[in-house]
Amino acid sequence: MSDDDLSGWxxxxxxxxxxxxxxRxxxxxxxxxxQAGGAPLRYQFKGKPVAELSLAEGGLQVRWVKRPSHSPEWQSRxxxxxxAVRDWLAALKRQAAGWDGKE
Structure with a gap:
């Protein structure tokens, strides 16, 4: 199949x-x-902040932590x-699997 065949897609x-x-x-x-109310949407794990989601120009702004703590180190993308949404969620699921009991 040539590139010309896909040009209409x-x-x-x-x-x-x-x-x-x-x-969500x-x-x-x-x-x-x-957490209730406002933007960005904030998520917690056992009372500690772990993720924030907000609409941004041309996409979604996400912030997350490597591990839950009272003073977390945030990463953003x-x-x-x-x-990218699927990949980020899959990566967070893998990361969260290690959170329980290892804080």
Whole structure:
């Protein structure tokens, strides 16, 4: 198949608001507690902050910690497509698997 055969195809447009809902469901599945009110959306694990989500220009801004603590070290990234959203959530799930009992 040549490149000309695919020239009429385009990836679906990234919809940050729909991706935000996907991440909210994924974080709930990880048993993270969403803090009430406001933006950014904040999530906790056993009362300690672990993630923040907010809509940003052209995507989603995410912040997360390596491990829960009262003074966490934050990392941040902007997710601009569905693949980045899936990859970030999968990486956070792997990271969160080590949190329970190792704080």
């Amino acid at each position: 385009a990836l679906p447009a990234f919809k940050p608001d729909e991706a935000l809902q996907t991440l 469901r994924g974080l709930r599945d990880l048993k993270l507690q969403e 902007t997710l601009g497509n569905a693949a």
